[in-house]
Amino acid sequence: MANIKLTLVVACALIDADKRVLIAQRPQGKSLAGLWEFPGGKLEPGERPEATLIRELHEEIGIVVNEACLAPLTFASHTYDDFHLLMPLYICRRWEGEVAAREGQKLAWVRANKLRDYKMPPADIPLIPHLIDLLM
Ligand SMILES: Nc1nc2c([nH]c(=O)n2[C@H]2C[C@H](O)[C@@H](COP(=O)(O)OP(=O)(O)OP(=O)(O)O)O2)c(=O)[nH]1
Numbered sequence: 001m002a003n004i005k006l007t008l009v010v011a012c013a014l015i016d017a018d019k020r021v022l023i024a025q026r027p028q029g030k031s032l033a034g035l036w037e038f039p040g041g042k043l044e045p046g047e048r049p050e051a052t053l054i055r056e057l058h059e060e061i062g063i064v065v066n067e068a069c070l071a072p073l074t075f076a077s078h079t080y081d082d083f084h085l086l087m088p089l090y091i092c093r094r095w096e097g098e099v100a101a102r103e104g105q106k107l108a109w110v111r112a113n114k115l116r117d118y119k120m121p122p123a124d125i126p127l128i129p130h131l132i133d134l135l136m
Pocket residue numbers: 009010011030031032036037038039040041042085121122123124
């Protein structure tokens with residue numbers, strides 16, 4: 001426990017005009033496969049979190065996001081077996097391009113009060129009430 005590795009991951013709740021939130025299903029073969037998550041990923045060395053998010057949103061779902069359209073909402077802090085995850089959650093309501101699964105993952109637009117119907121990683125569960133407060 002004393003030497004647990006801290007992993008920084010940035011994630012984003014994209015919100016559409018109907019106040020639905022985008023989630024993506026983690027592919028088979030990855031850790032936490034089959035669970036629904038917010039798009040995002042790990043920082044590369046020397047990368048700023050906002051740059052990570054812009055890069056990941058382009059790679060994973062093919063959209064272009066301007067940094068000014070990313071707003072911090074809350075964060076997740078969760079101990080997994082082999083690392084501790086610290087995950088800022090941004091929200092974004094404006095982007096360019098059409099949302100499309102670039103990596104074969106399933107995508108879903110979900111109302112905040114329906115997020116509990118999708119199995120999410122344990123780190124994400126405490127984020128749901130923040131999205132409900134913001135959007136319902
Ligand atoms: N993008 C994202 N990752 C999340 C969420 N919740 C959560 O626990 N995670 C975890 C899953 C992974 O351990 C890590 C994100 O890693 P990643 O998606 O960039 O990389 P990966 O799966 O290829 O890496 P790995 O876990 O297989 O080592 O954060 C979430 O809502 N969004």
